[in-house]
Amino acid sequence: MKLQADGDLAAAEARYRLVVDLGYRLTEVLPILAGLLARRDALDEAVEQWDALLAIDADHPVALHEKSLLLDRLGRSDEAVACLERSCRAAPDDAIAANNYAVMLAREGRTMDALTEWRRALAVQPDNIQLRHQMRRLCTEQVPFWHIPMMNDTRRNDAFEAAIEVAIASRGPNARVLDIGTGSGLLSMMAARAGAESVVACEAVPIIADMARQIVAANGFADKIDVFAKPSTYLEVGVELEAPADILVSEILSSDLLTEAVLDTFEDAHRRLLKDDAIVIPRAASAIGCLVESDVLKDYVFVDQVSGFDLSRFGDFAAMKLPIHGTMTDWRRLSADIELVRVDLTQKRHESDLQVLSVPVVADGVATGIVQWMQIDLAEGISFDNHPDGYSDGGWLQILHNFPQPIQVRAGEVLDLAVGHDRITLIVQPAPKVALTAVSQAA
Ligand SMILES: C[S@@+](CC[C@H](N)C(=O)[O-])C[C@H]1O[C@@H](n2cnc3c(N)ncnc32)[C@H](O)[C@@H]1O
Structure with missing residues (x-):
């Protein structure tokens, strides 16, 4: 122990091995030796020391816990989980073991089991910030904020x-x-x-x-x-x-x-x-939108000259749609509201769809894209929409479907858009000059 305290770990390890060979105070010395071995990354040898201790006491909670962490570092995750489960059973009040077990379960995708472990640990230590933080982390990963x-x-x-x-x-x-x-x-x-x-x-x-x-x-x-x-x-x-x-x-x-x-x-x-x-x-839902100009949004989706360099090529990687808060984001409409896509949810089958939509421009400006929201048809005479002029309090946001490049438009012109869906995402793009035929994509 003196050698260890002085930092001469190799010499200390040799002495501890000697003591173990002599079978002296094994339950105290084996954990120290395992710890030294783990410190110099001799993980398999460290596991052997914990196994030696478990041969003496099969339910030794610390041995099971530490062995589990080593198995985990060795990539033997199934064994690690099983070992830590035994440790938790042997020491149900050990909040650190419960926390580590829950972290492993969450990582394995066993989220309900992880949550149960964290709740159990919190019942033992209600003020443990680590436990509470880890549990909330899992929950917020699983449950989007908009709920x-x-x-x-x-x-x-x-x-x-x-x-x-x-x-x-x-x-x-x-x-x-x-x-x-x-x-x-x-x-x-x-x-x-x-x-x-x-x-x-x-x-x-x-x-x-x-x-x-x-x-x-x-x-x-x-x-x-x-x-x-x-x-x-x-x-x-x-x-x-x-x-x-x-x-x-x-x-x-x-x-x-x-x-x-x-x-x-x-x-x-x-x-x-x-x-x-x-x-x-609902029995149907529509995507409604309007053409917009926005200095704020343009910097989110277009790039050109930066610090004297031409970075415009990076625009190929720009997001194709951007969730925005319509009432809080500064934008100016360049067209009236138009229905982009409508899906009839009483229908038994839907095909993907792509059409040309001609949008009359009502104001001069540089179009960034289309800001889109939803209108939901729930029953005869009952509907809901999150029109950006009035909706600031719900879980839905509006979406900017940005164009690949800003487009200069003038009042009185008509801008042709290619509009539709591939069953899972909306398609909203400036139409190419050549005529568009509707494409069909497998579900
Ligand atoms: C927008 S939330 C609506 C929750 C609740 N119905 C309400 O209106 O307050 C949609 C929920 O549906 C779940 N979900 C989506 N598709 C599902 C499906 N095919 N089967 C079961 N759950 C689904 C999601 O995990 C999410 O919790």
């Missing part, structure tokens, strides 16, 4: 609830509802409150599904709503759903309309999970 502003978007919520009430009134008290992408469980609870007989809710992100289950139970709807932690494509009639649903409610529209795979999801639901005449909420 909360979306839930607080009263106008959105009221529009969905009105459409749900109309649908249930028309189908009667035996209505069976399917809620795809339930999030907090909000739309399912609206359906239950409106008198649905039963609601099957699914949520692809397991920790969100777990939270929805808790919220549904806390609000007294556990007997009406079943929450399944799986994507809708994994649901089956006869398993999660007793029968095809009468009503589909699903809010999986992204700010740019299609990116959350709404077309694939609705088509799959129509094909397998819904009655033929099911009511679908």
Whole structure:
């Protein structure tokens, strides 16, 4: 120990080995020797020392914990996880082991198990900032920030609830509802409150599904709503759903309309999970936009001369769309509002689409691109939009679909755009001079 304290680690290691060979105070010396070996990256040899200790005491929590960390460094992650699980079982109050175990589980994609470990550790050490930070880190990686502003978007919520009430009134008290992408469980609870007989809710992100289950139970709807932690494509009639649903409610529209795979999801639901005449909420959605000039946005998407150098080629890598806060970003409209794309969600099949759209220019300026928002058709006479002139309080943003280059335009001219979608993203570009034919892309 003196040699070790003086920094002569090689000599100390040789002496510790001697002591181990003599079998003297093994339970104290083996951990020291393992630590020295790990310090000089002799990881396999360090594992051997911990194994020697585990041969004496198979449930030694420190040996299991330290061995697990070494196995992890050696890339033997499955063994590391198993070893750390044993350590946590042997010492349930060890918050550091629980934290390390949770980190490993999260890394392996076992997010629900990781969350359970962090909750268990926090019950032991409620003031442990590390634990709380790691748990929040996992949650925020899994749960996008827009969930909360979306839930607080009263106008959105009221529009969905009105459409749900109309649908249930028309189908009667035996209505069976399917809620795809339930999030907090909000739309399912609206359906239950409106008198649905039963609601099957699914949520692809397991920790969100777990939270929805808790919220549904806390609000007294556990007997009406079943929450399944799986994507809708994994649901089956006869398993999660007793029968095809009468009503589909699903809010999986992204700010740019299609990116959350709404077309694939609705088509799959129509094909397998819904009655033929099911009511679908929303029943259609449109991307609306206008031509804009913006000094602020132009610096996000175009580059030219910088510090006397020509960097314009880097513009090839510019984002093709940029989420913006329409009410907070400085831009000036150069056209009226125009419908870019409309998807009818009652349809059983959608093809990709590309057309020329002629946009009358109403003001002189340098067009940066199209600012786009959404209009959602929920039911007869019930709609919602996040028009940038009035929408500043929800989860949806507006999207700038920027052009490859700024375009000088004059009032009275017409700018031809190529507009459509490839089923998952919107296409909004200046049209080439040659005529466009619609392209079809496989789903
Ligand atoms: C925009 S949020 C809406 C949440 C809730 N329905 C609401 O309106 O408050 C969409 C949720 O759907 C989930 N999701 C998207 N597609 C899904 C699918 N095909 N199956 C299950 N969950 C899905 C996402 O993980 C996300 O939590």
